[in-house]
Amino acid sequence: MNYDVLIVGGGAAGFFAAIHIAEANPELKIAILEKGKEVLTKVRVSGGGRCNVTHAEFMPNELAKYYPRGERELKGPFHTFCSGDTIAFFEEKGVALKVEEDGRMFPVTDSSETIIDCFLKTTRRYGIDVLTGHAVKEISYSDVWQLTTGKGIFKGKKLLVATGSSPKVWKLVQALGHTIIPPVPSLFTFNISDRRIRDLPGLSTIASVKVLNTNLNTEGPVLITHWGLSGPAILKLSAWGARDLNRLDYKFKVKINWLYNSSTDDALVALRQVKENEGKKRVSSVNPFDIPKRLWFSVLEVAGVTEKMRWAEINKEQLILIAEQLTRAIFTVDGKSTFKEEFVTAGGIDLKEINFKTFESKIHKNLYFAGEVLNIDAVTGGFNFQNAWTGAFIAAKAISD
Template identity: 45%
Template sequence: MNRLVVIGGGAAGFFCAVNAARLHPGLEVVLLEKTGKLLSKVKVSGGGRCNVTHALSSISDMVKRYPRGTQFLKKSFMHFFVPDTIRWFEERGVSLKTEEDGRMFPVTDNSQSIIDCLLREADRYQVQVKMHADVVRMAKRADGWTIHLQDGQELTAQYVCIAAGGYAQAEKFSWLQALGHTIEAPAPSLFTFNMPQNPVTALMGVSVPVAQVKIAGTKLQESGPLLITHWGMSGPVILRLSAWGARLLQAQEYTFTLLVNWLPDYHESSLRDAWPQWRLDMGGQMIYAKNPFGLPQRLWHFLLQQCGIHEEVRWSELPGKEQNKLIRHLTGMEFPVKGKTTFKEEFVTCGGIRLSEIEPDTMQSRVVPGLFFAGEVMDVDGITGGFNFQHAWTSGFVAANLGTLKKS
């Protein structure tokens, strides 16, 4: 019975399993994965490079990157934070590097480096990994747990850590609700915006280094790189906006208006004030040929066409009506959105186990002793940039201490 069963073979589950086996000699650790794949999100993250974490040294700055779970993370990050993650992997032969935007990757630029490291640790500390082991029910016993699998097998354990990831449908949480836990309704997060039949989709592949995007009628607003796709819009700025707006956009059935400011250094009135100087400086030049804003040429031509501006018009000849329309399009162009698309395989779900029912310093259930949680199964989710993985490492490490954690 001196056994820990970890349910879920993703980043959080693996990190819990290997650290528990290391920290508690003599503890038998069994990891259950319901599919035939281990660490599948680690594999695809960051385009196959694995965005391990984000180079923020301040917990107060870090928690601002999580639409849900801020107060909880302020406590859990005190026990295992970014420097601990970097050191943990470096001590096991995996050095990380920081990119310009703060994202951190293995120096190999290959997610397999992280996967191999975790698998080596599992072998070193004799973690038993069972694949195709789908848990359907758990029962509390006086001395621990009985875990019932889909194929009829039963396992007993003194401790259980649930790191099963997020579920898109609320009914998938029923086996956890049966333990007495409350579930915050799931909603998709980190998705791209669909714009069916919108002419902007003809610009697929065009990216803008910094655009400001806003959901009309709300305070939700983000700035960052934007990518135009054949279905609508994507890129870090859209994914971040989708995370902050996850519940609102679900309630609106993903039908809303997106406002895009292609020139975030300006708003409509300030651009209008600056316009006469450009008109004067470039008066004799064709407006299609001369784009003073550094926008991709295909996007510039698209904006001009949407304003009905003829190819032969010079800057000095631009009629007032078209000029006003262009200024509005540059600083607040409206795009009707109808629907969403999951971002590759890096989907994230908000919702899960209610955080007030989990002790942030141990990850132990406040409802049932001997039950721990790690990763996305909890109602914690971050924007893109390594934040969800940092929560996975932190919660997995804290849970691995099985309630005995001292400040690391």
Template identity: 60%
Template sequence: MSIIKDVIIIGGGAAGFFAAINIAEQNPELSVALLERGKEGLQKVKISGGGRCNVTHAEFIPSELVHNYPRGEKELLGPFHKFMTGDTIAWFEERGVELKIEEDGRMFPASNSSQTIIDCFLYEAKKHNVEILYNHSVKSMDALESGFKIETSQGDFQSKKVMIATGSNPKIWKLIEGLGHTIINPVPSLFTFDIKDKRIKDIPGVVAKNANIKVVGTDLESQGPILVTHVGMSAPAILKLSAFGAVELAKMDYDFKIEINFINLDFESCLDELKVFKQEFAKKTVINLSHFDLPKRLWKQLVLASDIEDNKRWADLNKQQLEALANQLTSAVFQVTGKSTFKDEFVTAGGVDLKEVNFKTFESKRIPNLYFAGEVINVDAVTGGFNFQNAWTSAYIASTSIILQ
């Protein structure tokens, strides 16, 4: 015998809880059940932002915010005019959670703990009688004339309306595909680059603050900080490139070359600067005096890679050495041999085809009364805070649509 609910939400993550709370709060007469396959929910919230939870990002103009979504940029413009960053801040503050903005625009709870967000969700869900059913793994879902029948590991359910907010879940995607939707095959997004190169082998932790990076042979390009890690490179410039290039880099099997301009000058301008240095610092050792605001350890490695001995003075540099150094500074090529997950956060590009979603309501265009929220659809962003904002926005609009229809 099936348990009957007005609304069933599949997925006990950020979007699922957000939507369930909104529905139960705005219409207490509706019975809402949230099905979570694990023994506890909100695990991605728990580990996000290094355990601090990067709730959103301090970008308050919809037309600017959408540029942070490699997939979904066009589709999210309308939704962000309905619910975006300022609304997210207000939603949490109204429930006692203060957010703070960091220098790079990321926003975290003032407590610096993701547990604050988790506690808020659990409290609000209990307060508004949301039934949270853990260890309920969905096995099948059928669309009926009167709604949906859902078979789980703990029993069967029936509901007039269903929201799927499971994130990147291949099993659920398979079920959605079985209902008639197109699923864009998922590939990793938001990852760091594995690079084995003697220029960076011994300098992990070094940051080039304002570099320009290109994937050789493509139109992929980004700008910003680059962090040298124990296995290669990370930081915003790399992560943005990995997000916007997710599909293309997957086709390359993560074996490609990148070209880095560490100083944001073209070759000729850089060479002119180096000639000035040769005059001004003639008696100084090249390797000991870094320029262009580059970290000393990185400068040293680029000098050595230019076949300039570590005791060479500026006055003794020949034309070939100056040109070689200019090349290293403005167009250093590195071979990428693989990828690594960014911290503990795993983001994918892929999911329900965006053409099959009504972005005014986040309802399926193919199956009435079926709604989506979060990364279950083919939307992803350049960092965690933007991914969360997509979760809040889609969950809010979908939950409001469920109540109104």
């Protein structure tokens, strides 16, 4: 079958590009080829089924800082199509978005089906062919692009690959002469088995975290889970340290300061003051730090201090131990867990081989890429989708011209 434009991948980037190509040039015959039985599966599970569409960061250079891989390359594209443009696109299609406290943006309906319905209705309206069960087995070029699937041969003047993290497609792209940066996991939680946090699942607090023997450190909300540690600070470390932590085989030590901006000496001074001023009071009745009660009691337990003890009974060694446990607690990480269903990889097509003014290949004319098929990934919060929308929009503009 012959088309003007072939798009491989029925996900966020593929649909967004197809719609923008059709809007810019309705005469073009467009097909989306999706290997699975369903399209937009990642959109469906994103944000716990609510679809974290984008992030309320509207300054292109600031937005780019959320991408461990792709920061430099995305600055220009974000000046062309940014989060504000994403909001405008969906609102024009009748999908209102809302901002949550942490900056994440969702459809007002809190349902990813709203986004999926929007895409499906729009592609139907423009007569875009959406073909499921079409796994691409071969890509070749001779005057036009030719794709071989289990259900036939498709020819197109222009080709956009938007398959996300697909090892099979990466192999096909590699056969065309592109370099693939080997993929490693990003956005994962740390598996830790430690009695200090064993009884604290569900507890969240602001802390600073450092991976020992590396330059990786951050601060922010840390969530204690049944498996170990998660939350924005941990996910950020996993994204920025994706390759380093992979090299360590996910076995390393982290140092946590539960008081995040206070030193051990600061903590010791505060503890001595409480011992001096509140000596007659029970330890359980005075928590001198802004940390959750359960965490405070866990720290006391490590120092051999019971809740019924009075402050005057705590000795010098115990005070030092409490201060150390509060500001430089060492935990051993042994493995990782995927963060919810949002499996993201660091890796993909080498960014040096892409023209970021058009998202076209520098190796082949009329070959374009968008989304996570490229070596671009972000921290959690709607940023990976924004990369998909931006790349798809710019590629669509170049293709329709």
